[in-house]
Amino acid sequence: xxxxxxxxxxxxxxxxxGVTEIEAIETSHHEALTRFANxxxxxxxxxxxxxxxxxxxxxxxxARASTNRLDREAIRDVVAQAVALARxxxxxxxxxxxxxxxxxxxxxxxxxxxxxSTPAGRAQAIAEALRVVEEAGQTAxxxxxxxxxxxxxxxxxxxxxxHRETMARFSITAMAADSSGWAKASAxxxxxxxxxxxxxxxxxxxxxxxxxxxxxxxxxxxxxxxAAVLDLVGQMFGxxxxxxxxxxxxxxxxxxxxxxxGDNITIHDDALDALQAGAAFDGEGAPRRRLTLVESGVVRxxxxxxxxxxxxxxxxTGHGFPLPNEFGxxxxxxxxxxxxxxxxxMVASAERAILVTRLWYIREVDPYEKIFTGMTRDGTFLVEDxxxxxxxxNFRFNQGLMEMLSNVEALSATVRASGEETFDMVAxxxxxxxxxxxxxxxx
Amino acid sequence: MKDVALLALEHAAIRGVEYADVRAVETRERExxxxxxxxxxxxxxxxxxxxxxxxxHGCWGFAATDDLSRDGIARAASLAxxxxxxxxxxxKQDVALAPEEAHEAVWVSPCRIDPFSISVERNLxxxxxxxxxxxxxxxxxxxxxxxxxxxxxxxxxxxxGSLIDQTxxxxxxxxxxxxxxxxxxxxxxxxxxxxxxxxxxxxxLVEELDLRAHAPRIAEEAIALHAADQCPEGEFDLxxxxxxxxxxxxxxxxxxxELDRVLGSEANYAGMSFLTLDQLHRLRYGSEMVNVVCDAxxxxxxxxxxxxxxxxxxxxxxxxxxxxxxxxGYMTSRETAAAxxxxxxxxxxxxxxxxxxxxxxxxxxxxxPGGQSLDEVFGxxxxxxxxxxxxxxxxxxxxxxxxxxEIGWEVRGGKxxxxxxxxxxxxxxxxxxxxxxxxxxxxxxxxxxxxxCGKGQPEQVMGTGxxxxxARFRKIKIGSAYGG
Numbered sequence: 001x002x003x004x005x006x007x008x009x010x011x012x013x014x015x016x017x018g019v020t021e022i023e024a025i026e027t028s029h030h031e032a033l034t035r036f037a038n039x040x041x042x043x044x045x046x047x048x049x050x051x052x053x054x055x056x057x058x059x060x061x062x063a064r065a066s067t068n069r070l071d072r073e074a075i076r077d078v079v080a081q082a083v084a085l086a087r088x089x090x091x092x093x094x095x096x097x098x099x100x101x102x103x104x105x106x107x108x109x110x111x112x113x114x115x116x117s118t119p120a121g122r123a124q125a126i127a128e129a130l131r132v133v134e135e136a137g138q139t140a141x142x143x144x145x146x147x148x149x150x151x152x153x154x155x156x157x158x159x160x161x162x163h164r165e166t167m168a169r170f171s172i173t174a175m176a177a178d179s180s181g182w183a184k185a186s187a188x189x190x191x192x193x194x195x196x197x198x199x200x201x202x203x204x205x206x207x208x209x210x211x212x213x214x215x216x217x218x219x220x221x222x223x224x225x226x227a228a229v230l231d232l233v234g235q236m237f238g239x240x241x242x243x244x245x246x247x248x249x250x251x252x253x254x255x256x257x258x259x260x261x262g263d264n265i266t267i268h269d270d271a272l273d274a275l276q277a278g279a280a281f282d283g284e285g286a287p288r289r290r291l292t293l294v295e296s297g298v299v300r301x302x303x304x305x306x307x308x309x310x311x312x313x314x315x316x317t318g319h320g321f322p323l324p325n326e327f328g329x330x331x332x333x334x335x336x337x338x339x340x341x342x343x344x345x346m347v348a349s350a351e352r353a354i355l356v357t358r359l360w361y362i363r364e365v366d367p368y369e370k371i372f373t374g375m376t377r378d379g380t381f382l383v384e385d386x387x388x389x390x391x392x393x394n395f396r397f398n399q400g401l402m403e404m405l406s407n408v409e410a411l412s413a414t415v416r417a418s419g420e421e422t423f424d425m426v427a428x429x430x431x432x433x434x435x436x437x438x439x440x441x442x443x
Numbered sequence: 444m445k446d447v448a449l450l451a452l453e454h455a456a457i458r459g460v461e462y463a464d465v466r467a468v469e470t471r472e473r474e475x476x477x478x479x480x481x482x483x484x485x486x487x488x489x490x491x492x493x494x495x496x497x498x499x500h501g502c503w504g505f506a507a508t509d510d511l512s513r514d515g516i517a518r519a520a521s522l523a524x525x526x527x528x529x530x531x532x533x534x535k536q537d538v539a540l541a542p543e544e545a546h547e548a549v550w551v552s553p554c555r556i557d558p559f560s561i562s563v564e565r566n567l568x569x570x571x572x573x574x575x576x577x578x579x580x581x582x583x584x585x586x587x588x589x590x591x592x593x594x595x596x597x598x599x600x601x602x603x604g605s606l607i608d609q610t611x612x613x614x615x616x617x618x619x620x621x622x623x624x625x626x627x628x629x630x631x632x633x634x635x636x637x638x639x640x641x642x643x644x645x646x647x648l649v650e651e652l653d654l655r656a657h658a659p660r661i662a663e664e665a666i667a668l669h670a671a672d673q674c675p676e677g678e679f680d681l682x683x684x685x686x687x688x689x690x691x692x693x694x695x696x697x698x699x700x701e702l703d704r705v706l707g708s709e710a711n712y713a714g715m716s717f718l719t720l721d722q723l724h725r726l727r728y729g730s731e732m733v734n735v736v737c738d739a740x741x742x743x744x745x746x747x748x749x750x751x752x753x754x755x756x757x758x759x760x761x762x763x764x765x766x767x768x769x770x771x772g773y774m775t776s777r778e779t780a781a782a783x784x785x786x787x788x789x790x791x792x793x794x795x796x797x798x799x800x801x802x803x804x805x806x807x808x809x810x811x812p813g814g815q816s817l818d819e820v821f822g823x824x825x826x827x828x829x830x831x832x833x834x835x836x837x838x839x840x841x842x843x844x845x846x847x848x849e850i851g852w853e854v855r856g857g858k859x860x861x862x863x864x865x866x867x868x869x870x871x872x873x874x875x876x877x878x879x880x881x882x883x884x885x886x887x888x889x890x891x892x893x894x895x896c897g898k899g900q901p902e903q904v905m906g907t908g909x910x911x912x913x914a915r916f917r918k919i920k921i922g923s924a925y926g927g
Contacts, residue, residue: 032526033901037708040535044526045505045901047798048519049492063563066488068509081487088563090482090571119504119529127533141710143900173711182711247479248584248623326476326483326587360714363834365847365924366865367628373845373924375838377714396836396843396869398924420712438923439869441843442717 001070003152004160009072010054011156013079021057021098022079023155023284025322026050031147034122039130039139041123055323056082057098060091062324096306101158102287104280105272107165110148114166114190117146125170129199133174136203142172146190153285163279169418170195173378174202178443179212179391181205182358182378184227186418188277205357205379209391213382214440217395221353221409222435223346223383226417226427228356228376233336234422235362235372236401240269240293240301241319242308243328251370251402252299261297261405264339268292269303269319269331275416275426276333283322291317291331297406305329338428339411346410346431348386353431354395355381355388362421370401374421375441395437407433444469445608447511448598451493454520456602460527462498462540464601466754467491468797475563476589477570480578483587485563492797497523501537502530507798541780541788543757545604550751553741554612554645558592561646566590569654570618576658577620582666588618589638590649591894595796597754605756613747613906614648615641615894618658620665629668629864631661631849635686636832641892641906643745664850667862674851674866676922680826680880681868682915687848688810689891689909690832695872696728696735697808697907699841700764701791701898702773704803706782713898714839717872718770720783726770729876732813735765737774739790739806744890746908748793748806755801757790764808768877776803795903802899807890809910813882820881820915821857827921828852828859829866834924837872845869847924867924875916883912 003026014022028050035043052075053066063085067078122144133140150164170193171184182205183198224232236251244250271280271288280288284306291301304312305320305328319329347355357379365371376394383389410431417427448467455463469491476483492509493516504527508519570588577586592614599607617639619632634640634652642648683691699716703709718726729735736743739750739759750759755777763771774791775783792801821828829848837844851866852859890910897904 031901034526034529035711035900036533037710038535038706039533041502041530041533042708043505043800043900044503044530045507045800046522046526047507047901049507049509049798053488061482063485065486068490068492078489085485085487085563088567089485090567092481119526120532123529123532130533139707141707143711145901171711175707175710180710247621249621249628251628253623254626324482324484324486326478360839361836363836363847365834365867367630368623368626371924373834373836373847375836375843377839394838396838396845398845398926438926439843439845441838441840442871443838443840443842 006052006070006075007154009075010079013076014056017080017083019056019058019083021156023055023098025053026152027150029147029149031145032119033143033145034119034126035143036126037141039134041126044119052078054078054082056086058083058086060095061086061089062095063089064324094307094311096310098155098157099159099285099306104161104287107272107280109165109188109277111166111189114146114168115148117190122146125195129172129195132196132199133203136207138174138176138203138206140172140174143169144195145169151279155285159285161281161285165277167277168193170198172199172202174206176206176210179206179209180378181209184418186416186424208388209379209381212391212393214393217437217439219434219436221350221433223343223353223355224430224432225343225357226415226429227419228359229430230417230425230427231359231362231419231421232372233401234334234425235364236370237334238330240303241328241330242302242304242312249367251368256299259298260402261294262408263296264408264411265294265297265405266337267294268335269333270335271333273333273335273426278333282318282320284320286316286318286320288318293331303329303331332423334425336414336427338414341410342412343429346429347383347388350383351385353383354392355383365398371398373398393443394441396439397436398438399436404432404435409433444596444598447493448600451495451516451520452600454517455495455497455523458520458524460497460499460524462602463496464599464756465493465495466794466797467493467598468595470593470595470796473559473592475566475570477574478587479585480574482567490796494797495520495523496800497527498538499524499527500531502527502534503538505800538778539781540777541785543603543777543788546752546756546758547606548751549608551610552612552643556646558614558646559594573618573654573658576655577618577662580662580666582622582624583620583662584623585621591615599756601756607752607756609751611643611750612645613641614644614646615639616649616652616654618654620662622665622669624669627669629665631665632831633657633661635891636849638894641747641894643747643749668850668864671862671864674863674922676926678918679921680823680915680917681919681921682820682826682828682854682913684830684913685887685889685911686891687829687832688911688914690835691846692808692810692909692911693893693907694835694837695841695844695875696764697805700773701803702775702779705773706779712900717840717842722770724771727768727877728765728770728873729768730879731768732882733765733768733876733879734811735808736811737762737764737806737808743807744910746807746890747892747894747906748908753790753792754794755788755792757788760790762789774803779803793905795905799903802903804898804905805896805907807908807910812885812888812912815881815883817883817887817913818857820883820913821854823854823915824856826854827866828854842871844872845924865925868919868921869923870920878916878918879914880917881915887912
């Protein structure tokens with residue numbers, strides 16, 4: 001059933017219950033993922049699902065109910081459930097009426113090539129990538145996923161926002177006897193992925209990091225590849241939220257307008273950036289505005305949902321999560337401005353540094369100083385006199401982000417970076433001095 | 444549900460597969476939260492679908508759908524077989540499974556008070572009362588409280604003749620108080636961080652937790668932490684409360700004993716394990732008083748890892764993981780058991796709903812109670828006691844870990860003498876467990892629920908159980924998270 005037809009049924013069901021303020025989000029997706037390990041495909045899955053989520057507003061109260069059954073009876077049930085929950089909820093004097101229609105720019109993020117990918121096509125690409133790793137005498141594990149998704153948001157005041165996109169991801173870990181290397185990429189257009197090139201990169205890192213040396217913990221100059229940058233720096237963007245600041249849980253409390261990073265740090269949130277993905281509207285249907293989160297080290301903009309904006313007396317920025325929720329809003333299309341350098345030039349310029357491919361299991365140690373801990377993983381190297389000279393055993397870090405982003409000495413051009421600890425972003429590689437490694441592990 | 448499962452199995456079987464199993468799953472959830480005197484998240488959701496797993500051409504294929512029409516199920520079965528066939532492009536050997544008997548069963552988890560019979564108004568009323576207690580002192584800048592309830596019915600059917608109908612009800616509740624002032628954020632939670640306690644129980648869990656009674660102490664501690672001294676850096680004897688020890692078990696024992704990790708299946712994402720096959724029955728994992736089991740049986744307790752059958756149709760079991768400090772066993776599946784020559788899976792395959800493939804997941808991985816009284820556990824001249832997790836991190840082979848806790852105390856002569864803020868500790872898994880020198884007895888043992896364990900690609904979130912009582916560890920590295 002088409003999304004607009006579903007919404008008509010939602011409105012009818014709500015009216016029958018005497019409710020006129022109703023919102024519905026309809027999503028559907030078809031995703032497939034082929035997973036390999038020990039140089040063979042070992043898990044191979046596909047999933048097709050739809051989802052309807054209905055929010056009712058009743059006399060200053062709101063609540064949400066969801067289902068994946070989309071027949072007429074189920075739609076009537078889910079609306080009735082949302083209305084009953086709303087009536088049972090507490091009245092909120094700050095609850096806003098549903099928003100009015102807006103116009104949204106179109107983000108062309110749906111590609112037929114990705115949507116039409118097949119299990120056989122993914123398996124063939126994996127087989128070719130595995131040949132590269134096997135020729136290096138290594139074993140590989142990883143994934144190749146493809147999917148398509150659509151997202152439609154309607155409300156009874158006339159909002160009708162639609163987005164659809166495709167996404168492909170390839171990730172590979174190459175493993176030698178005592179070392180490993182990793183590479184990953186994602187793109188809306190499957191044609192932008194090159195699994196064989198990623199396999200070559202992972203295998204090269206595994207080869208170069210063999211017989212890793214153990215270095216003592218301490219402060220090192222580090223060269224963080226884009227995936228390492230995004231997985232660590234990406235941890236802070238939930239704090240660029242008016243609600244988080246109001247709750248006293250953001251490290252930006254009393255720091256808006258202050259210079260807390262280096263001059264060379266500028267960060268935007270831009271849903272329309274060519275390397276970004278996602279919808280051009282938020283969870284209430286507000287258009288996403290481009291934000292300058294950090295300009296030359298100074299915190300500028302933060303995200304406002306409609307509710308947070310009303311409380312602050314400003315315009316919403318289009319970063320709200322679907323209501324009701326406790327978190328308010330956050331920027332989700334991060335673009336970290338790059339520089340003129342490259343990873344190769346950073347290596348060439350370093351007298352002594354640690355080159356980091358990837359970070360892992362990053363968790364917040366201190367919420368206000370924004371200290372994070374985590375591990376290096378799958379390709380950690382010693383750089384001496386302008387060249388990679390050895391692999392090194394993996395480090396644990398405990399590093400404050402304000403200090404780190406004040407110590408950036410060089411940035412590369414930006415790429416669409418993909419890691420495992422946060423959502424994909426547009427990010428550069430960074431050369432950072434005095435990065436704190438606190439411990440060393442056994443491999 | 445049974446009809447859906449049997450229809451899906453029929454569609455898979457007629458396509459000439461070597462083996463197939465299907466899970467028709469129906470889930471209902473309710474989530475109610477409050478924040479600073481207002482309702483936060485009030486929602487309900489339901490989901491129903493079927494996942495079809497086939498073994499064909501020596502490869503696995505899996506397809507899931509929420510289109511439960513005859514055609515929709517047929518398409519999913521056909522896709523699962525197509526996917527399995529595609530896997531032959533990169534196959535090293537045919538998948539082999541350890542044998543398992545056919546089982547027919549209907550099982551419903553014990554639930555004294557159906558949580559869905561309790562009104563949302565009552566849920567909100569209880570949480571708002573907690574909220575009011577937390578915010579009696581305006582220094583509390585953020586008060587959060589929540590309840591979540593889930594009922595999941597699953598019908599499993601397989602081509603070896605199993606037909607298993609299981610219903611599990613789980614509940615969770617807790618609250619947290621945050622105090623931001625003077626450029627510092629401190630937080631306390633009850634009964635545990637990240638949402639509280641979760642168990643295989645009905646609304647009786649909420650009643651047992653007695654949330655309101657604990658709110659004043661939690662708020663006071665969140666405020667008091669601002670005036671507390673920073674936890675020192677150095678080597679100290681360390682006592683952990685049972686909730687933090689539960690997470691320590693989860694990360695440094697539970698994940699490393701997953702045999703699929705050991706064999707490399709998770710190498711690209713969750714990682715591998717230091718517990719290589721040569722370590723079995725050889726490694727001294729912990730001190731002699733350390734005994735750990737992986738136990739999915741109801742006899743172990745109402746854990747998030749308690750069930751009657753796993754998602755491959757293998758009955759719940761109890762297995763020794765560490766006995767007398769010696770490493771004695773992994774968690775297995777039918778495929779991994781066969782790969783290492785075991786006669787049978789020990790029943791640890793679990794899937795996150797109908798749309799995901801079963802993986803080896805922790806059931807209830809628990810440290811058995813020790814023989815010491817709480818006074819004996821605290822009986823040290825100079826050490827640090829830590830309570831309630833704040834952060835957790837461990838490397839991808841599970842050697843090096845670092846945990847932070849919400850609150851600590853300096854302990855002298857068996858007494859808490861000084862509150863400490865920002866406590867953390869770190870170490871190597873086996874060195875840590877070998878430093879265990881006192882474990883409190885059964886009366887202090889709690890089966891904690893971890894509701895958010897992530898694993899797999901696409902990622903799956905699973906609830907696991909971890910029983911523990913407070914324990915003491917000698918000469919542990921403390922405070923390096925905030926070191927120079």
